Amino acid sequence: MTQILNESLSANTDEVVLPQPRSRLSKALRLLHQRPLLPLGIAVLFLALAWALWPGVFSHYDPLLGVPAQALQGPSAMHWFGTDHLGRDLYSRVVHGAALSLQATALAVLIALALGIVLGVVSGYFGGFLDAALMRLVEVLMAIPALLLAMAIITVLGFGTFNIALAVGLSSVATFARLVRGEVLRWRGSVFVEAAISCGVGPWTIIRRHILAHAAGPVLALTALEFGSAVLSVSALSFLGFGAPPPQPEWGLLIAEGRNYMVAAWWYTSLPGLAVAAVVLATNQVARAVQGIQR
């Protein structure tokens, strides 16, 4: 016996009801739930950026002008971060130093990103001998500790903020090149890239429109992560004295100057150090969040 049920359903089935993607708001709420510290991280980054762009708004003290009578004072309402051994306002020096340190960092990341993408794309997409040669080079770069490599580069190029940026950037090219190469290989084999090739689309267009567009996510996450470590490396190099010469208020230099007064004036090294640490942690938070969004 055959039974018919639901006669009313039409035989026509061409409309497919797909679930709508989640709304932006609910996504944002979920992200917040997973990373409750993310807003704080973003706030810290924005503050650091604002310091770099408009230092005058945040501090009315001259970062270079010392008042010897006020040397080595502890944090107070007058001097939030206290003063240094020449009586300069430390808070003002940290604020003004943001520009120098962040510039160097941004430049370093930019150099690493640009070179890394070029190397990764060339070796991933075209493969063959070039790929083998470039990847061996990258491996050599990776085998040398980043700081050591950066110091070696600076010794060759000479001191200065720009050279620090170049050195830090070059020493993290390898990470980017490897990531980009991996992504290129992954998408190069995908069917839609092959479809584009068989439509007659040229290799550079494919790289730009298909492959880099898909690789953007992971690369962005790595960029954010590298930004944090670049802040650290730039500070470390200027701490060692490879950066701008002394009157300049670079973050690493501030910490280095305070080293001699560690016992007498705890704030001298700690507070600039905390500023650096806060920025690094904040970029880390943002990088993890960016990674999380892509999953």
Add this chain to the structure above:
Amino acid sequence: MSAVLQVQGLRIGYHTAQGRVEGVDQLSFTVHPGEIVAVVGESGSGKSTTAAALIGLLADNALIEAGSIVLAGEELVGASNQRWRSLRGRTLGFVPQDPGLSLDPVKRIDTQLWEAMTVHDVPRPLAKTRALQLLEEVGLKNIPRVARSFPHQLSGGMRQRVLIAMALANDPALIIADEPTSALDVGVQRQILDRLQTLARERGTAVLLITHDLGVALDRADRLIVMQRGRIVETGEARQIFEQPQHAYTRQLLGSAPSFAQAVPVRRFVPTTPAPSSAALLQVDHLRKDFSSWRNPGHAAVDDVSFSVVRHATTSLVGESGSGKSTTARLIVGLERLDAGRVLFDGEDISQYSRSQWQPLRRRIQIVYQNPYASLDPRFTLEQIITEPLQAFAVGDRASRSARALSLLEQVELPRRLLHRRPGELSGGQRQRVAIARALALEPQLLVLDEPLSALDASVQAQILTLLAELQQRLGLSYLFISHDLAVVRQISEQVVVMRAGKVVEQGACEQVFQAPAHEYTAQLLADVPGRRYLQDRQEALYRTA
């Protein structure tokens, strides 16, 4: 006879951020011991939701809102997880869809089989002997070797047998098989289903077979449940439904299933004027490609393959997976370098062309891929996808390209409003239409269709086939159609080339190959098509009465 499984008024809804989405509704059916019941329907009909509910593995956001599921006298709606765990494997066997993903890749086959039994308190020594016995029962050969193998060392068919053995391990009262053979070749498919059927008969196990393939359902099931949009539209004895479908949807489903429509070709292209240049558009001579190496020995993927593609007609390449059809296609469109042989396109030897020499040819040869979910860049809008080849050849300006995309959408019968959507918002059939539109954008002469239907539902397959036939007639296209599905091939092609293990075993005019296959392999392929058994039986019955 008491039922093994009794489902009454089951309603399941999915709760998403956008509100409730219907899963299934008013689902009622029973399964008796020793009976094979097939649930058929297209994707989105609620088959898999039903299967998931019956094994207690519904998605987190799915909720059973009403009804009851009674398995062997026990109510299961609202049963605890612990209860479910003790039922799964013991009273309830499950054969999953994809044998490639369903076995633990780092454990040997025998260990996995033991585990299936020891979790249900079978003593270990007993489990060990029983595991070997089970492997033999599901028809595997060289048991000791298979038992010590890792899943990746077995073929898809072997893995599916292992999964069936696992489902049978504790002698369950009911086996739920969710599309158990949809990932396998017809030959292997027939063997697996034969096994499943025999075992069910011998042991009196009830089988709930979930499938989109009407041929499979017809050959194997005693009773049939036809589902559409989460509801049962028709149930009854399998043969009766096939002979006298009552519901409009069942009739549509039957009408579009290629195996049953085979007597009526979609169209037969009649050239009004005999083609002036009757020479073949594409000619392949002694093509050869070998991927094997000393580390990875094997036969050549494509070995001495010769055939030709006639102008304004369809030539099909048929064969099982691994027969070298797709490699042949890739060699022809220059995505792979050939080892030996020649490819002549329009009289021109293109086999040694460089990338820049290929560039003008790309306009004339286009390819449509098997999987429309992978062949479209998910970040592009349909407009970007369709205009991409036009942009590559700098055809027209932005506005004219956009207009062309619109007209192409119309040609493949997609609504114009989809122009700025992305592939993620489309169904599989719609995506394949987009892929066809992209291939047509440059007005090619030859379209290579690499399994263009295998990822689609039967009724969608029929629609795409009709579309392809119309386009061929309207635009005078030549097709090289690659498929493992003989029924589809029969409907669309003029010429058929049968391949096996990289070699051409038979070629000729379509009807000739199908009516009187000269090679035994072709005959075997034809006999394995699901639904064939039923048709043969019926013909014999008719013959006897006559």
